[in-house]
Amino acid sequence: xxxxxxxxxxxxxxxxxxxxxxxxxxxxxxxxxxxxxxxxxxxxxxxxxxxxxxxxxxxxxxxxxxxxxxxxxxxxxxxxxxxxxxxxxxxxxxxxxxxxxxxxxxxxxxxxxxxxxxxxxxxxxxxxxxxxxxxxxxxxxxxxxxxxxxxxxxxxxxxxxxxxxxxxxxxxxxxxxxxxxxxxxxxxxxxxxxxxxxxxxxxxxxxxxxxxxxxxxxxxxxxxxxxxxxxxxxxxxxxxxxxxxxxxxxxxxxxxxxxxxxxxxxxxxxxxxxxxxxxxxxxxxxxxxxxxxxxxxxxxxxxxxxxxxxxxxxxxxxxxxxxxxxxxxxxxxxxxxxxxxxxxxxxxxxxxxxxxxxxxxxxxxxxxxxxxxxxxxxxx
Amino acid sequence: xxxxxxxxxxxxxxxxxxxxxxxxxxxxxxxxxxxxxxxxxxxxxxxxxxxxxxxxxxxxxxxxxxxxxxxxxxxxxxxxxxxxxxxxxxxxxxxxxxxxxxxxxxxxxxxxxxxxxxxxxxxxxxxxxxxxxxxxxxxxxxxxxxxxxxxxxxxxxxxxxxxxxxxxxxxxxxxxxxxxxxxxxxxxxxxxxxxxxxxxxxxxxxxxxxxxxxxxxxxxxxxxxxxxxxxxxxxxxxxxxxxxxxxxxxxxxxxxxxxxxxxxxxxxxxxxxxxxxxxxxxxxxxxxxxxxxxxxxxxxxxxxxxxxxxxxxxxxxxxxxxxxxxxxxxxxxxxxxxxxxxxxxxxxxxxxxxxxxxxxxxxxxxxxxxxxxxxxxxxx
Numbered sequence: 233x234x235x236x237x238x239x240x241x242x243x244x245x246x247x248x249x250x251x252x253x254x255x256x257x258x259x260x261x262x263x264x265x266x267x268x269x270x271x272x273x274x275x276x277x278x279x280x281x282x283x284x285x286x287x288x289x290x291x292x293x294x295x296x297x298x299x300x301x302x303x304x305x306x307x308x309x310x311x312x313x314x315x316x317x318x319x320x321x322x323x324x325x326x327x328x329x330x331x332x333x334x335x336x337x338x339x340x341x342x343x344x345x346x347x348x349x350x351x352x353x354x355x356x357x358x359x360x361x362x363x364x365x366x367x368x369x370x371x372x373x374x375x376x377x378x379x380x381x382x383x384x385x386x387x388x389x390x391x392x393x394x395x396x397x398x399x400x401x402x403x404x405x406x407x408x409x410x411x412x413x414x415x416x417x418x419x420x421x422x423x424x425x426x427x428x429x430x431x432x433x434x435x436x437x438x439x440x441x442x443x444x445x446x447x448x449x450x451x452x453x454x455x456x457x458x459x460x461x462x463x464x465x466x467x468x469x470x471x472x473x474x475x476x477x478x479x480x481x482x483x484x485x486x487x488x489x490x491x492x493x494x495x496x497x498x499x500x501x502x503x504x505x506x507x508x509x510x511x512x513x514x515x516x517x518x519x520x521x522x523x524x525x526x527x528x529x530x531x532x533x534x535x536x537x538x539x540x541x542x543x544x545x546x547x548x549x550x551x552x553x554x555x556x557x558x559x560x561x562x563x564x565x566x567x568x569x570x571x572x573x574x575x576x577x578x579x580x581x582x583x584x585x586x587x588x589x590x591x592x593x594x595x596x597x598x599x600x601x602x603x604x605x606x607x608x609x610x611x612x
Numbered sequence: 613x614x615x616x617x618x619x620x621x622x623x624x625x626x627x628x629x630x631x632x633x634x635x636x637x638x639x640x641x642x643x644x645x646x647x648x649x650x651x652x653x654x655x656x657x658x659x660x661x662x663x664x665x666x667x668x669x670x671x672x673x674x675x676x677x678x679x680x681x682x683x684x685x686x687x688x689x690x691x692x693x694x695x696x697x698x699x700x701x702x703x704x705x706x707x708x709x710x711x712x713x714x715x716x717x718x719x720x721x722x723x724x725x726x727x728x729x730x731x732x733x734x735x736x737x738x739x740x741x742x743x744x745x746x747x748x749x750x751x752x753x754x755x756x757x758x759x760x761x762x763x764x765x766x767x768x769x770x771x772x773x774x775x776x777x778x779x780x781x782x783x784x785x786x787x788x789x790x791x792x793x794x795x796x797x798x799x800x801x802x803x804x805x806x807x808x809x810x811x812x813x814x815x816x817x818x819x820x821x822x823x824x825x826x827x828x829x830x831x832x833x834x835x836x837x838x839x840x841x842x843x844x845x846x847x848x849x850x851x852x853x854x855x856x857x858x859x860x861x862x863x864x865x866x867x868x869x870x871x872x873x874x875x876x877x878x879x880x881x882x883x884x885x886x887x888x889x890x891x892x893x894x895x896x897x898x899x900x901x902x903x904x905x906x907x908x909x910x911x912x913x914x915x916x917x918x919x920x921x922x923x924x925x926x927x928x929x930x931x932x933x934x935x936x937x938x939x940x941x942x943x944x945x946x947x948x949x950x951x952x953x954x955x956x957x958x959x960x961x962x963x964x965x966x967x968x969x970x971x972x973x974x975x976x977x978x979x980x981x982x983x984x985x986x987x988x989x990x991x992x
Contacts, residue, residue, distance in 0.1 A: 236851055249614065404748065405783075477618065482622065484722070
């Protein structure tokens, strides 16, 4: 009579579906989802949170959502909230408060749904609200940017920023469904179109040389905003991210975060530029830096390094930034990166194109030389 | 190229250990736990949050914790925070803020530990802080009351109150370990000693007639504060709760909450009395009411009903309260109970002593008669 062991498993499963014009009245995807998923006897409710940029660019969106939900039995539309997108919605907790207030006022319960439509930032915040209200409301993600459709919007994490620190509060809670709607890509500005592609470069570099070669071949078409190659890029990148989550350590209990290749610098640069630099733009610089560093410590050849820099440049990324001059401040990013995750410092580098390699030490002199090399070769 | 399925399982496991004087310098339990659990290469940190009542009653506790952690390799004590216990710590979010601030200031990361020492309320709040900071810090529960050692402190839920609603915010995140220290029971006042026993009555009623009979036999000893029967009560009750969590629906995705027998009224009474009524005291009244109701709708015999009321009375519970006169307000508790969980209204009643039964409708006339019966037979 001195010990009781508790042990159980929770299975998580959800689909990431690809479509065009999700809320078109005769698109059956969403209606089919609810027919299968909403098996409560009761009338379920759904609360929508829409990124204000998306709402502006798609002025029929709200009307289409209202019309669509008129046609679905067993589920009724509660409110539609329009909130700013971008990091602001994660920085200022009054937006989280607005979502929680809507949950309370609309009587959204644990068998109801909260759907977020927008970029990665608003989906992170909405996912967090859904995870903590009533200990978890069913959450649907409808990412609208390249970045969120191929990476940030399709995973199992959510968060807000707190104490001025990125993702200080958050949870690991999978959504019940993700819908990637290609229609939203058509209205992206060039920066958002481009910046999401850096995560595809990243995942190709650490996992899939064939995908890297494809990216290099198709870089010009991608830059010229051809839709077919972009749809393939998003699908392939989402698939690689998704497989990684399932096969590894989905809730990140260990120290490794191979998917964060190039990200220690990116997170720091985003903060130092007050998020003037987009996440994907910062990641492109982070990838360039850690590839140069990988070459300089003898892990990859100069040819490999140059191919990586060539691809990033062809896709239209700037590989430098005035903030790169603040080297000591940047290197603090390594400590913050470790602190957020805990445990040992673990940074992913490359041992070849297509193969990531974890290291637990960074030579700061070589890292500073690598930063200088970016500053010299890619003057801002 | 139109669908990707995500599917993975997460295994959760932790031990509930029973001991006496956990922080006694030669008690190896905690040191052994860290030797086994803390396999990071790094020096881990631990942050303690202690219920101010416990801290007052055990004035050597902080010194003992400091001395104990001097002896454990690989782990260092960060801060010790003293916060009020009871519902206040869940009602006012500045206490949550204090824990998060300590996490930030002390550099507590995802491989560090947060330990809560106190009753169910403070453990709920501390568990919530641990669940959301850095997307989840390792969390150790050290419950100090009968109620928290046998029920609220050993499970997988955490929460705070928000919008004036109990447990409006929270998550399902299991702790990494629970330590039930019998030493803390010795300093409980009579109300806290008694009130935790109602959860044992509850779980016996819905799951285990033999345990119910044991409770009836030992009611006098339990009321007289004999330690051996209380230790058995806590162990047995913790085991039944624990088995239920593992075998059922640990994160409560369905509509059923059989463990909440007697709780719809209890939650409402706690609020209406501004938590002057302890949770366990309210649960005793809730059990009495739902047992009377179970009899009146023909589910259990009068003998069974009377045995239940006899046990609760023998243990020293009051089975009435002036707030029982506010019948319409009380019945709102049924709606709120459903809303928190979502889906169909699901209330557990009894079909016999030892067997719970879920129903989806409540006859409000019969429920009101049952409330009147309590008011008449147990004048406050």
